[in-house]
Amino acid sequence: MIANIALTDARHAVDKLFDYLIPPELERVAKPGMRVLVPFGVRNTAVEGLILSVSQTSEFPSLKPLIRCLDPLPVLTEELISLCVWMRHQYLCSFQQSYRQVKPPYLGTRLRQWLFFLKDTEEKLSAPQRRLLDTLKEYDGFAEMAELEAALHRTSIRSSAYALQDKGLLEIREKIDNTISLKYIRKARLNFSPEEGYATADELRSRRATVQADMVLTLCDCGDLPTSDLVLISDGNYNALNALKDKGIISIYREPFLRTAYAPDQYTPSVPYIPTEEQKPVIDYLNRLITHNLHEKILLRGVTGSGKTEVFLQAIETCIKQGKQAIMLVPEISLTPQMVERFVSRFGTSVAVMHSGLSQGERFDQWYKIRHGEVDVVVGARSAIFAPFKRLGIIILDEEHEDSYKSETAPRYHARDIAFRRGAKHGAPVLLASATPSVTSYYRAKTQKYRLFEMHQRYNQNPLPKARIVDMRSELLDYHNMSSISIRLQDEIRRNLDKKEKTILFLNRRGYNTFVSCRQCGYVMECPHCSIALTYHRSSDHLACHYCGYTCQNVTVCPECGSQYIKFFGTGTQKIEEELYTLFPGVRVLRMDFDTTSGKGGHEILLNRFKNGEADILLGTQMVTKGLDFADVTLVGVLAADTSLNINDYRANERCFSLITQVCGRAGRGNTEGRAVIQTYQPENVTIRLAKEQNYPDFYENEMKYREKMQYPPFCDMIHIVLSGEDERQVKQEIANIGLLLNSRPEIQGAILQTIGPDPAPIAKIKNKFRYRIFLKAADTQQLLPLLRQISTAHNAGNSKNTLTIDINPTNML
DNA sequence: AGCACGCCGACT
DNA sequence: GTCGGCGTGCTC
Numbered sequence: 001m002i003a004n005i006a007l008t009d010a011r012h013a014v015d016k017l018f019d020y021l022i023p024p025e026l027e028r029v030a031k032p033g034m035r036v037l038v039p040f041g042v043r044n045t046a047v048e049g050l051i052l053s054v055s056q057t058s059e060f061p062s063l064k065p066l067i068r069c070l071d072p073l074p075v076l077t078e079e080l081i082s083l084c085v086w087m088r089h090q091y092l093c094s095f096q097q098s099y100r101q102v103k104p105p106y107l108g109t110r111l112r113q114w115l116f117f118l119k120d121t122e123e124k125l126s127a128p129q130r131r132l133l134d135t136l137k138e139y140d141g142f143a144e145m146a147e148l149e150a151a152l153h154r155t156s157i158r159s160s161a162y163a164l165q166d167k168g169l170l171e172i173r174e175k176i177d178n179t180i181s182l183k184y185i186r187k188a189r190l191n192f193s194p195e196e197g198y199a200t201a202d203e204l205r206s207r208r209a210t211v212q213a214d215m216v217l218t219l220c221d222c223g224d225l226p227t228s229d230l231v232l233i234s235d236g237n238y239n240a241l242n243a244l245k246d247k248g249i250i251s252i253y254r255e256p257f258l259r260t261a262y263a264p265d266q267y268t269p270s271v272p273y274i275p276t277e278e279q280k281p282v283i284d285y286l287n288r289l290i291t292h293n294l295h296e297k298i299l300l301r302g303v304t305g306s307g308k309t310e311v312f313l314q315a316i317e318t319c320i321k322q323g324k325q326a327i328m329l330v331p332e333i334s335l336t337p338q339m340v341e342r343f344v345s346r347f348g349t350s351v352a353v354m355h356s357g358l359s360q361g362e363r364f365d366q367w368y369k370i371r372h373g374e375v376d377v378v379v380g381a382r383s384a385i386f387a388p389f390k391r392l393g394i395i396i397l398d399e400e401h402e403d404s405y406k407s408e409t410a411p412r413y414h415a416r417d418i419a420f421r422r423g424a425k426h427g428a429p430v431l432l433a434s435a436t437p438s439v440t441s442y443y444r445a446k447t448q449k450y451r452l453f454e455m456h457q458r459y460n461q462n463p464l465p466k467a468r469i470v471d472m473r474s475e476l477l478d479y480h481n482m483s484s485i486s487i488r489l490q491d492e493i494r495r496n497l498d499k500k501e502k503t504i505l506f507l508n509r510r511g512y513n514t515f516v517s518c519r520q521c522g523y524v525m526e527c528p529h530c531s532i533a534l535t536y537h538r539s540s541d542h543l544a545c546h547y548c549g550y551t552c553q554n555v556t557v558c559p560e561c562g563s564q565y566i567k568f569f570g571t572g573t574q575k576i577e578e579e580l581y582t583l584f585p586g587v588r589v590l591r592m593d594f595d596t597t598s599g600k601g602g603h604e605i606l607l608n609r610f611k612n613g614e615a616d617i618l619l620g621t622q623m624v625t626k627g628l629d630f631a632d633v634t635l636v637g638v639l640a641a642d643t644s645l646n647i648n649d650y651r652a653n654e655r656c657f658s659l660i661t662q663v664c665g666r667a668g669r670g671n672t673e674g675r676a677v678i679q680t681y682q683p684e685n686v687t688i689r690l691a692k693e694q695n696y697p698d699f700y701e702n703e704m705k706y707r708e709k710m711q712y713p714p715f716c717d718m719i720h721i722v723l724s725g726e727d728e729r730q731v732k733q734e735i736a737n738i739g740l741l742l743n744s745r746p747e748i749q750g751a752i753l754q755t756i757g758p759d760p761a762p763i764a765k766i767k768n769k770f771r772y773r774i775f776l777k778a779a780d781t782q783q784l785l786p787l788l789r790q791i792s793t794a795h796n797a798g799n800s801k802n803t804l805t806i807d808i809n810p811t812n813m814l
Numbered sequence: 815a816g817c818a819c820g821c822c823g824a825c826t
Numbered sequence: 827g828t829c830g831g832c833g834t835g836c837t838c
Contacts, residue, residue, distance in 0.1 A: 002838095004838095005838080007837095009815090010815095011815055011816095012815055012816085012837090013815060014815075014836090014837070016836095016837085016838090017838085018837075018838040019838045020838060021838095038838085039838095040816095040837065040838085041815090041816065041817065041836085041837050042816090042817060042818075042836095042837080043816080043817075045816085047815095058838075059838095060838050061838095062838080063838060064838065156816090158816080158817095159816090159817085797835095799833080799834085
């Protein structure tokens with residue numbers, strides 16, 4: 001039998017498949033999905049590989065046998081193996097990169113090589129070999145390779161060590177460890193039935209072994225117990241425990257100890273409620289698909305507060321009842337305790353939670369529970385789409401328009417596409433949900449690629465918040481109001497303060513940072529390593545670069561013209577906070593931004609303080625728009641609605657619309673009507689007007705005209721080819737060659753609608769690396785994949801010092 | 815990533 | 827004539 005193997009070890013960047021013989025004794029366990037050790041290269045060093053498939057024959061004449069299997073059971077299902085192979089093709093990445101997404105988190109192997117001294121020699125050795133052998137003797141004749149490298153101040157002593165081994169002077173032994181292992185807990189089990197146990201206890205007591213007797217009784221009453229619990233409950237000790245074990249009365253066994261990512265006993269159980277007339281058809285439809293194992297793509301557009309989550313919960317419940325599993329994806333930013341609570345209180349311990357806050361061990365344990373069928377639901381951010389379930393019943397993406405579903409590192413996948421592929425394999429429906437679906441998804445729903453459901457009513461029958469647009473131009477001109485808070489919004493805030501109701505203020509900062517520039521000559525303080533303006537941080541009076549982390553002291557004199565009129569521009573949350581304190585003395589403001597939420601659980605702590613009434617106003621950036629559900633927030637202020645419109649990105653309107661809609665939806669979730677004030681310098685802007693009315697259909701129609709005219713998605717795919725490197729001439733040269741290659745293929749020209757570039761990228765330099773790009777508007781991406789793969793292979797083979805990235809429909813086009 | 819093979823310049 | 831520089835190509 002022959003195993004077709006991919007190397008998984010990240011160090012071995014060999015993106016090829018290799019055949020190995022399966023020794024007869026391993027044939028039963030060496031199945032697809034199994035991690036194995038194989039001898040690789042002339043030295044036959046052991047490296048980790050994954051069996052992709054097993055066959056009878058090989059094209060290759062001389063095969064080596066694989067060394068051993070690394071796990072008791074395959075770590076990947078066949079479905080996930082084929083997903084890896086597909087991702088490699090689809091996202092133009094290596095097998096290792098696609099495997100990384102799917103593999104058990106942090107599970108890998110580490111090779112340790114130990115050197116053992118055998119004998120010395122009179123023969124003349126090279127200087128490095130001599131020093132290595134002498135040092136090894138100093139280490140009492142045995143040492144680890146890495147240890148000796150450090151002692152000798154060398155980067156690699158491998159070749160010297162192998163040479164000495166060949167001369168028979170030392171021996172190299174390899175030891176391979178898994179980089180993570182399960183924590184085990186020891187449990188005690190009574191070897192008899194409880195009745196026999198009581199009798200045994202009496203007998204022990206009669207022999208004055210009272211402690212042992214009590215421990216046996218405890219096991220009779222409680223069943224199997226962790227040894228530590230047994231000792232605690234029965235007031236016993238470990239000597240007695242061992243004595244019982246030696247007498248054969250109990251046995252001790254090990255069980256994996258798995259951490260939960262939440263505290264289940266903190267949650268009060270919840271039960272499904274009777275669905276509303278809008279929820280019912282959606283739930284019924286999903287239930288039918290789940291029951292009949294039918295894959296279908298469904299888009300649910302439900303206004304904020306229309307009860308989408310209850311739809312998810314009831315569909316998932318159907319899955320669980322039928323012995324199937326569910327994946328529930330939410331954007332990382334809205335994976336709040338509030339969100340987790342809703343799932344845990346409905347489904348209890350059958351929920352696994354995956355988010356970036358988990359420790360390595362916790363993350364691994366969640367994966368293990370999913371793989372071994374100990375949970376039925378996973379709630380998680382993007383990467384949870386790879387949860388190794390065996391029988392998926394439904395996949396749900398909440399807030400499907402969110403950018404965070406797209407990976408910005410290789411493999412540059414979109415969770416939606418992975419969901420469709422997995423859903424199709426499992427016969428499971430995929431539900432996309434949002435109050436403001438991406439234009440692309442809504443288009444697909446309108447063109448029958450997805451089934452569309454819409455929910456227009458908020459479940460508490462509250463009307464959507466009353467929104468008002470304030471023209472910020474006239475604030476300055478007509479009212480001489482220099483503040484970034486309009487008179488109108490000031491009045492509304494005051495009203496809320498009087499009524500003791502809460503307010504959320506949202507500052508849209510995308511593409512709008514506080515930068516320092518000279519009013520005399522217009523000079524802007526830029527990062528010396530990246531072509532980007534430095535951001536001003538008021539608290540420390542420093543300037544920082546968001547791309548490379550460079551910081552420097554703020555300046556008082558313009559480095560260009562020497563004038564003192566150099567100041568920071570733009571509005572940050574800190575500045576607004578100060579304005580609020582001036583306008584409303586005694587007001588309690590919670591500022592939520594990068595600085596205040598960076599600590600562990602900082603986000604959560606702030607939200608809890610706001611919930612508990614420790615503040616009147618929550619002020620923040622993007623973070624305040626997601627997943628917040630506070631009943632007593634009645635006013636929302638959008639401080640600068642148009643800033644995200646002015647950035648050079650075809651999705652600017654879409655982002656602006658959904659941001660304003662989502663943040664306004666935060667108001668009036670309780671029993672009182674909500675109000676929203678939208679401040680803008682472009683009050684006539686269509687997107688802002690429609691967002692104010694929460695009019696998605698008109699926004700969609702309007703946006704589609706623009707997308708069609710400009711040939712943007714959904715009418716094409718945007719393929720972004722970026723090349724970066726320190727030598728600008730080399731970068732220009734290589735990208736020019738790529739451009740030529742793209743144009744030299746008449747047969748694929750139909751698949752390309754337009755080629756833009758090569759040009760310098762909008763951020764022309766990051767971390768001292770020059771960046772050039774080519775944009776393709778592709779009518780048929782599938783047809784272009786072979787050519788793109790060819791570009792990437794050629795780049796890798798050419799030993800280029802530059803970095804190539806190919807991203808299909810990137811989230812940001814910088 | 816290693817490691818070998820291979821083809822040119824500075825040393826015993 | 828040989829040691830060693832790193833370019834190129836292969837690893838089942």
